[in-house]
Amino acid sequence: MSKEKPAGSEKLWGGRFAEATAHSVEAFTSSIQYDSRLYSYDIAGSKAHAAMLKRQGVLTQDELDAVIDGLSAIEKEIDGGSFVFKSELEDVHMNIEKALVDKIGPAGAKLHSARSRNDQIALDLRLYLRDQCDRFAVLLTDAQKTCVSLARHYLGDIMPGYTHLQRAQPVLISHHMLAYYEMFGRDRQRILDCRKRINLSPLGCAALAGTGLPIDRESVAEELGFDGVTANSMDSSGDRDFAIEFVSCCALIQTHLSRISEELVLWSSQEFSFVDISDKFCTGSSIMPQKKNPDIPELIRGKSGRVIGSLMTLFTLLKGLPLTYNRDLQEDKEPVFDAVDTVSASLSIMAELLGNLRFNTDRMKKATQTGFITATDLADYLVMKNVPFREAHGIVGRSVAFCIEKGCELEDLQLDDLQKFSPAIGEDVYAVLSVDGSVNSRLSTGGTARKRVEEAIEKAEKQLGMV
Ligand code: ARG
Numbered sequence: 106m107s108k109e110k111p112a113g114s115e116k117l118w119g120g121r122f123a124e125a126t127a128h129s130v131e132a133f134t135s136s137i138q139y140d141s142r143l144y145s146y147d148i149a150g151s152k153a154h155a156a157m158l159k160r161q162g163v164l165t166q167d168e169l170d171a172v173i174d175g176l177s178a179i180e181k182e183i184d185g186g187s188f189v190f191k192s193e194l195e196d197v198h199m200n201i202e203k204a205l206v207d208k209i210g211p212a213g214a215k216l217h218s219a220r221s222r223n224d225q226i227a228l229d230l231r232l233y234l235r236d237q238c239d240r241f242a243v244l245l246t247d248a249q250k251t252c253v254s255l256a257r258h259y260l261g262d263i264m265p266g267y268t269h270l271q272r273a274q275p276v277l278i279s280h281h282m283l284a285y286y287e288m289f290g291r292d293r294q295r296i297l298d299c300r301k302r303i304n305l306s307p308l309g310c311a312a313l314a315g316t317g318l319p320i321d322r323e324s325v326a327e328e329l330g331f332d333g334v335t336a337n338s339m340d341s342s343g344d345r346d347f348a349i350e351f352v353s354c355c356a357l358i359q360t361h362l363s364r365i366s367e368e369l370v371l372w373s374s375q376e377f378s379f380v381d382i383s384d385k386f387c388t389g390s391s392i393m394p395q396k397k398n399p400d401i402p403e404l405i406r407g408k409s410g411r412v413i414g415s416l417m418t419l420f421t422l423l424k425g426l427p428l429t430y431n432r433d434l435q436e437d438k439e440p441v442f443d444a445v446d447t448v449s450a451s452l453s454i455m456a457e458l459l460g461n462l463r464f465n466t467d468r469m470k471k472a473t474q475t476g477f478i479t480a481t482d483l484a485d486y487l488v489m490k491n492v493p494f495r496e497a498h499g500i501v502g503r504s505v506a507f508c509i510e511k512g513c514e515l516e517d518l519q520l521d522d523l524q525k526f527s528p529a530i531g532e533d534v535y536a537v538l539s540v541d542g543s544v545n546s547r548l549s550t551g552g553t554a555r556k557r558v559e560e561a562i563e564k565a566e567k568q569l570g571m572v
Pocket of ligand 1: 136140196222223226432434435436
């Protein structure tokens with residue numbers, strides 16, 4: 106006997122409720138403001154699920170056709186902006202399902218057979234992040250290409266290499282840029298490795314324990330392009346390791362971006378004047394008319410705080426959470442989305458900025474001509490003359506102290522002055538004391554000699570398909 110419907114039954118889960126949900130509760134629990142971004146994945150998952158239900162005899166062909174057409178129509182409405190998401194319907198899953206039931210009736214109401222929102226949201230998030238992995242791999246490749254183009258363009262130009270932000274040894278600008286090529290390359294590998302663990306289907310785990318209905322998880326996984334299905338229904342419905350891994354990759358990418366940003370901020374200062382960041386990528390001051398500020402690298406550096414913060418949010422969310430699904434997990438989406446948006450925007454604007462960067466090569470070279478930057482080369486020279494390294498270190502240290510006192514550089518010293526520190530020093534020392542000689546002597550694998558750097562550029566260009 107059908108009684109008067111209680112207010113709560115307007116909800117898809119309203120059957121056991123006698124009272125309507127409080128508005129404050131609807132507002133507090135709703136996630137539609139942000140999870141609507143998952144709609145295309147939710148719909149793709151539902152279509153694959155429905156097709157499987159038909160194969161298993163749970164839906165008829167007519168019902169399946171109606172579900173597919175209905176979902177396609179809803180997707181079009183959402184794409185076109187005419188679909189109205191309702192916060193009283195909580196989330197993206199129920200907004201779409203309710204719209205489907207309203208559109209096609211009973212067939213729509215069968216769609217949720219053998220499925221829970223718990224495996225549904227795990228599915229949507231995995232599909233979404235899988236796409237983001239592919240997108241990030243492209244963005245990282247673009248950033249790598251920009252670094253390699255700069256390395257190619259400035260091949261042969263020399264700058265000081267730093268440790269402790271003190272001039273240490275001369276290096277090629279190209280070598281410095283290729284360091285970032287390596288970092289972005291590792292980031293790309295990490296993202297693609299993380300993709301492997303994302304790319305397993307949780308659908309069919311249902312609420313937590315699996316289902317008694319005759320489903321075929323493997324065929325749905327295959328249809329959605331997954332490499333397989335997850336193994337344990339309880340693990341899968343509450344698992345967000347894959348999201349933590351993805352955001353951890355994001356945090357490391359943003360950390361790398363913050364390092365190059367920091368260098369750009371320093372290098373574009375008047376104190377360094379190593380680079381000119383194009384006007385297009387700078388902003389001015391509202392009070393100081395002379396200012397040209399490196400806001401883009403500053404913001405990228407600053408945004409590493411929010412990405413690392415998102416990672417901490419996810420860890421804290423999962424810590425101590427009992428199996429299986431808990432509503433806490435709804436809080437996973439905003440940090441994930443924020444990390445995706447922040448890192449992708451930072452990566453692409455950094456690539457754009459680097460593509461427009463001009464190095465002041467004269468100034469950079471000049472900076473290698475003071476500060477005893479070839480002192481290590483003199484020590485190595487002595488080692489080759491059979492002086493034990495520790496002794497050589499002392500000899501060069503005393504020579505440097507002598508130069509500081511005289512106010513000159515090592516290469517300004519006369520041979521007999523140098524020989525006072527070690528009789529092993531001969532006329533050939535001057536080749537070693539030159540900055541170019543120093544750079545080109547560093548032929549060890551991974552070193553900064555032009556020959557090595559040129560090989561590294563060629564390898565990178567090949568790997569990136571730039572030649
Ligand atoms: N909106 C929820 C989330 O994002 C979907 C799953 C809700 N499941 C549930 N039984 N309440 O996690």
